[in-house]
Amino acid sequence: MTRASLFPIIIAGVIAMIVAVMGATVTDIGPWYRSLVQPSWSPPDVAYGIAWTVIYALTAMAGVRGWLAITEWAEREWLLGLFALNGFLNLLWSFLFFRLHRPDWALIEVIGLWLSVAALIIYVWRRSTTGGILLVPYLLWVTFAGYLNMTIVRLNGPFP
Template identity: 30%
Template sequence: MSTETTRRAPAAGPSPLVSLGCLFIFLGIVFVTAAAGGSVTATSVGGWYGGLAKPFLTPAPWVFPVVWNFLYFMMAIAAWLVWRAAGSFDKAGFALSLFGIQLSLNLAWSIVFFGLKSPVLGVAVILVLDVAIAGTIWAFLHASRLAALLMLPYLAWTLFATYLTVAIALLNA
């Protein structure tokens, strides 16, 4: 038998319906996590957080939910693109595991900073989060350049949030 007859056609990707379903799953996972973090944040943002000394460049309160919702949307799209590019959850497992870790750390930061009212512990969590996001971008780059690019604004905003967290910890020590 010749090699021409033994070659298989490339595997077809997921059907459009399956792909759309997975997109909504990624959006759901990300926005449920965001809602959990937001509910923790809401318990302290008006009282405890309002009374903290804040650094130069602290945005107006309305900026945070606008930016975060945009970033969460882009994060979900990025994860979906990695899944599609890999062709399966098995093949995207490493990159999506890193994505899950950084998403969990994102939630952990809200719990530690706002829930526990601990800027110092918040610094520790956000520094690990910064590294986890960078690692996720690196892993995403191997699967989808667009996915990696969609994560860059999230890294930039989180680095800005790192500045705010460190400054709040120092100003309120």
């Protein structure tokens, strides 16, 4: 492993940890969340931490695969921009749902989050098939989370 290939691994890992910690910080599993009616198929709370840990790890690996497959700096800037947009939308969803207590707004926002993951898959896949495949579980999870979000809105809405 060369220094040039080690750098993106370290950066991707650090960024994934920052987004994960920020997401955990805005996620408040308190009385408001506990009072929401959940569908019977809602996963246990521990499943979310496990799922997000795996997703962040796979996303970081996909970013590294994409970065190493790209030789032009302009393409790398696009890659970074897409990952930055995705990280922002990921955090925004948590903020809307858990901090503002607006699952209805989060349901609208999850569409943008889903599209950002799809854009990442397409962009990375064209440069690294393996990298693109590593992002598919993220898209599946956001699809599931969006459906869960919609169900929570149906069971609990309207929201003030």
